[in-house]
Amino acid sequence: MNSRLVVTFTTLIVFLIAALAVPLGLAYASHRTNRLLLDRRADATRFAELADQAARDGDYAGLTAEITRYADLYGAAVRVRDRDGSIHITAGRFEADDREATRLALSGRTTDDLPTMTPFGPPSVLLAEPAGRDAQLSGVVLLQAPTDRARLEVSLVWGALAAGALIALAYAALAARRLARWILRPVTELDRTTQAIAQGRLDARAHPGAGPSELRRLEERFNAMADAVAGAMERQRAFVADASHELRTPLTVLGLRLENLEPHLRGEGAAEHAEAMAELDRLALLVEDLLSLARVEAGAELDGKVVELGPRLKAWEEVYAAKGVRLVTDIAEMSVVPEAAARIADIALDNAQKFVPKGGTVTVTLTDGVLRVADDGPGLSEEERAEALGRFWRSGAHANVPGSGLGLAIAAELAKACGATLALLPAAPHGLVVELSLPGATQP
Structure with a gap:
């Protein structure tokens, strides 16, 4: 949930930053385009006045020198056409198709807009300015201006906006993580507490602190x-x-x-x-x-004591001998287990001596921290094994056998309290296995 909140907050912040940065970038590009238009149209207007004067005087020498110097200085291209569309003067490398611009200028219309400047283009712009006034037009001046400087300035501004947006996004993502952690801190604390309670620590409590x-x-x-x-x-x-x-x-x-x-x-x-x-x-x-x-x-009987399992099992040998049941123990002499595990073994052995018939065998083993008490008695069905750990549960076939129905329930509580796992498994070919996984059991 923390990740989903961070993603949600970050997405909203991305949209907010984009809503601010994109219009700012476009606004500056439009501003820089308009400034380029005003600068170059002023030059085109001045050349149009000179061209009109040269047409009246019939002398284009001064205009030619002026246009050539301008083209060399600014890297632009200038072309002058007369009313018939014939070219009088060309300075610089003129590459644009000027037919449409010439037609509009000869109709008395000047260039009033340019393509918006971006880092990717256009590489040049074309302006057309009519020479003369109204019906006395003498020609048209065409100015093809490079846009390198304008595009560079737009690139710098857009780069600064992008860098600022990335920095703002990084700080915003960090703030979003902290905000999500702050919002979810009580939920995390409740999750930890409920897990502890589910594990048997009924005294676990949440610690109210930061959070909504x-x-x-x-x-x-x-x-x-x-x-x-x-x-x-x-x-x-x-x-x-x-x-x-x-x-x-x-x-x-x-x-x-x-x-x-x-x-x-x-x-x-x-x-x-x-x-x-x-x-x-x-x-x-x-x-x-x-x-x-x-x-x-x-928890009154779980004091953390450990006992030697071998001597504890020897006490059952006389009981089993009196019942005519064979007790086999495969336990190292100095095996040590928690007191709770020894009590579970007592419960399993007590149940086995009640249900295993005369001549049967009960085997106790402790291997790799797993204690098993297996018998070859009648055993329990799968459904009965699933219910046998409940309180006061007794099999219908064992109604006449002495007991309270609480033995295995006590064993289950002991296993839970000491962190072990208790399971009832079928024995082959018949019988029951009481298996206790003991992480704390040790064998020399």
Whole structure:
């Protein structure tokens, strides 16, 4: 947009400069042409008077000498014709076709205009002046004058105008760039701020400064809107965190009371008691996941710590052994990753041990900063993979598997917060791959 504004401003300035420079150049060319006409017509008039006197006296010697000196001095050509059109005197190199000019002069008309002088021509002009008066015309004087000097002066003036126009255009283009930058500074600032907010920096704000007052007001209102949205999101997160935290105590108490009721139950109530305890455990897990999600969104659990991934994965070996699932890790012993990445690996491994059948295999690799957790379980369809990172999403085929539906949503928030990229990919021939691109991961 900045370039389009500069082009628009520059185009308008070009038209403005052209509207000033072109008329000035044409006006000077017309002025210089008129001055040339007046100067040379005065000479032609004087020669016409001398020619009329010479025709009356029958002596052209003085006129011939005068015309020759003039032609030599000014580089012009002069020709004198009588009333019949016959040539009496010619001085200088006369090249113009003077028939039309002679006819007009013999009819009593003098030359009253010339072609406009430009740097490109004409190289000479022709003036005709009748000798004598009215019906007593004795002939005509034809003056062919060079225009070198006049064209040079017009060229100098036009060159000065062109140079001035180019200098003015350069300064105007510079001013247009600064003006466009000044106008668009609030827009640029808003673009930077919206990009930062889209990347998760909800505290980013525009800094009102230079720019049109309307756009500065827009920046202020954008900041107010961002503050309101951030405040609403913070209140929502605080509510979820507080509600989840407050629910933990009554759920714990409820669990203890249900456990204390178990000795007093009759045989037919044991099954109902077991289902109630299972639902209570599921509710406790949901509350714990909600609290974790709220903390992740608030950035409370991203302190920049790094952990060794190898020892973290060894803790899962017993879990997988108890499930009859094989866990294969291709991780360097001292591989270090951010704490958020280790938590994402825990979430992926927890999901895999739920869905991979007995005898299956789960493989964890870390190569070139990319962490992959691949299993050979049932996997997910393309549509399910596109929705699996949403909150509370659960596959219809896994409705009876324990879980809150928040694990992958927490993983997605952790990945976004630490600048990583999380993707769910199909495994061959079947299964699921959780792939995390970690620019900050290092391998010795």
